[in-house]
Amino acid sequence: MAEKNLAQVLREQMRNNGKRFWAGDNVSEFVDEDKKQQLIDEATVAFEGVLDTLLIDREQDPNSKGTARRLAKMYFNEIMAGRYEPAPDATAFPNDSQDRYEGMLVVRSELRSMCSHHHQPVSGVAYIGIIAANKLIGLSKYTRIAQWCARRGTLQEELCNDIAREIMKATDSTNVGVYIQATHGCCENRGIMAHSSLTQTTVLKGVFATDPSVKKEFMDNIKLQQEFAPR
Numbered sequence: 001m002a003e004k005n006l007a008q009v010l011r012e013q014m015r016n017n018g019k020r021f022w023a024g025d026n027v028s029e030f031v032d033e034d035k036k037q038q039l040i041d042e043a044t045v046a047f048e049g050v051l052d053t054l055l056i057d058r059e060q061d062p063n064s065k066g067t068a069r070r071l072a073k074m075y076f077n078e079i080m081a082g083r084y085e086p087a088p089d090a091t092a093f094p095n096d097s098q099d100r101y102e103g104m105l106v107v108r109s110e111l112r113s114m115c116s117h118h119h120q121p122v123s124g125v126a127y128i129g130i131i132a133a134n135k136l137i138g139l140s141k142y143t144r145i146a147q148w149c150a151r152r153g154t155l156q157e158e159l160c161n162d163i164a165r166e167i168m169k170a171t172d173s174t175n176v177g178v179y180i181q182a183t184h185g186c187c188e189n190r191g192i193m194a195h196s197s198l199t200q201t202t203v204l205k206g207v208f209a210t211d212p213s214v215k216k217e218f219m220d221n222i223k224l225q226q227e228f229a230p231r
């Protein structure tokens with residue numbers, strides 16, 4: 001019997017541990033840096049097979065020579081990096097002083113993602129609204145968390161949920177809203193070939209869902225950001 005490659009061994013390990021490994025799941029507890037390099041080697045060979053099947057001469061065509069390896073590295077290190085890297089370190093600071101900020105915070109985060117159905121690019125922005133609990137995280141951390149969730153194979157609806165959940169985890173706040181507006185390569189480059197495929201999703205938790213004035217303030221903030229955001 002042929003020896004198992006690392007990807008097979010890891011898939012078995014995850015199955016035995018009851019660990020889900022869908023395109024949008026993080027598998028970093030099973031993949032350290034050495035293993036990642038080995039998986040990039042295995043994916044290179046696999047992509048070479050795909051290019052061969054597509055009848056692309058990767059030996060003579062100078063533009064296709066390193067493509068299999070470029071694809072393998074791009075998947076692991078860039079477009080799906082959020083699957084293999086642990087959660088960004090979001091050091092929290094106490095928000096329990098007398099003059100603590102009790103208002104709403106809305107952060108605009110640029111997102112680059114990829115749809116898990118077609119592996120086509122998704123690009124857009126997430127607006128993350130929060131009413132802080134007793135923990136504050138640095139402003140850039142909201143975007144780091146959102147990007148870590150986005151750099152996987154995703155569905156926009158799921159991505160919206162994932163960002164809300166991870167922000168709640170990092171901040172201990174139960175009052176979080178996430179609004180994503182994105183265009184989808186899978187609608188623009190194929191299928192219906194729509195020139196504009198703008199899709200909006202909203203997830204509201206806690207008072208964002210139950211208090212209409214909080215929801216309105218969140219939506220008004222988004223509109224303000226959209227008016228004044230640098231393009």
Ligand SMILES: [Zn+2]
Pocket residue numbers: 115116117118119120186187
């Ligand atoms: Zn798609």
